[in-house]
Amino acid sequence: MCQDCKKKPYYITTAIAYASGKPHIGNTYEIVLADSIARYKRAQGYDVFFQTGTDEHGQKIEEKAEAAGITPKEFVDKAAGEIKRIWDLMNTSYDKFIRTTDADHEAQVQKIFKKLYDQGDIYKGAYEGLYCTPCESFWTPSQLVDGKCPDCGREVKPAKEEAYFFRMSKYAPQLIEYINSHPEFIQPVSRKNEMMNNFLLPGLQDLCVSRTTFDWGIPVTFDPKHVTYVWLDALTNYITGVGYDCDGNSTDQFKKYWPADLHLIGKDIIRFHTIYWPIFLMALGVPLPKQVFGHPWLLQGDGKMSKSKGYMQFVLDQLEEFPDVTYRKMFGEYMVYLQGRPVLLVCDNCAMVKKLPELAELMRGAPDGLPYEGARVHSVLDLEDRELVRQVMDILLRVTPLPKRRK
Secondary structure, three states: OOOOOOOOEEEEEEOOEEOOOOOOHHHHHHHHHHHHHHHHHHHHOOEEEEEEEEEOOOHHHHHHHHHHOOOHHHHHHHHHHHHHHHHHHOOOOOOEEEEOOOHHHHHHHHHHHHHHHHOOOEEEEEEEEEEEOOOOEEEOHHHOEOOEOOOOOOEOEEEEEEEEEEOOOOOHHHHHHHHHHOOOOEEOHHHHHHHHHHHHOOOOOOEEOEEOOOOOOEEOOOOOOOEEOHHHHHOOHHHHOOOOOOOOOOOHHHHHHOOOOEEEEEHHHHHHHHHHHHHHHHHHOOOOOOOEEEEOOOEEOOEEOOHHHHHHHHHHHHOOOOOOEEEEEEOOEEEEEEOOEEEEEEEOOEEEEOOOHHHOOOOOOOOEEOOOOOOOOEEEEOOOOHHHHHHHHHHHHHHOOOOOOOO
């Protein structure tokens, strides 16, 4: 046993699994990898705290619960129970299994949102569209029937949907300086270079952190028609799970284990953990984790373990209302066509659209995505926001030309 390591705290986390269904073996790979590190650190004499858990809010879960004829809470209780059962089946030695529906987590997320709003880091903005007041619904021009609401036949008017945005650009210089002075923060180095060159240095857009198009989320206390969007909800589990309190009454456990020694995550979500998460922490005045490691994927055959292939089915499900949707694999990614027009690039479990002037207002606040090395930065489309998808597809159908035929 390492005498210098004895009783020294070591905090390790995995990404929390989305409770929309059963995890696949690629998810299990991460928890087993983290468990191996935790066991090794314990054997060295460290006082290890190992946290994992589930992300349980969002429109996708709300819709799946409705289709199943149960409440969202009943749905996530079942899904989280199955994920936990599999983690236990793999004999992983986690110390805490956090759920984002835990009451103490939800209370802290609400306080964090309010604090960031009060200090000016979060502000209210809007999305635009055609609105039917009686139905409380936004519609795209192509969905109208004789220029009127397709549901009730009444007139529609141009309107905006409120949303709250976080001022990402305010903290970008501070984060760039931190990354440059802490080379161990993002590992491996290739991930650090990708984040710096493709996202931070070109400039960050403000990030949407609330939604009104679904109800299954943590309500914003001072504006309850809004629910907190995934970024401020899921990412904050790493501090709420060990007793962080936004009012300054954090537990001894938090003081002991934070900052975390290691966030172990898949390389497809490293952007959220190395840009959004540290900026949130800077805004809160909380120290940054010591290291974020983006592990590679578990592969099968010619590609990543089933996730992207399974995600393609999710993409098709979300686009089922549109006629003539096809896709093909290219350069290891998937191109999605709508009526023969290329509209989406799917990779890293994200659907991405080009940064077009016609989409600038709709996609304001959307995270950036890089489809492949050397590509231009795209915008990540939230496929769970059905109304946004309808509006984006309507525009892309109008502005995207058909590909030229090859000779």
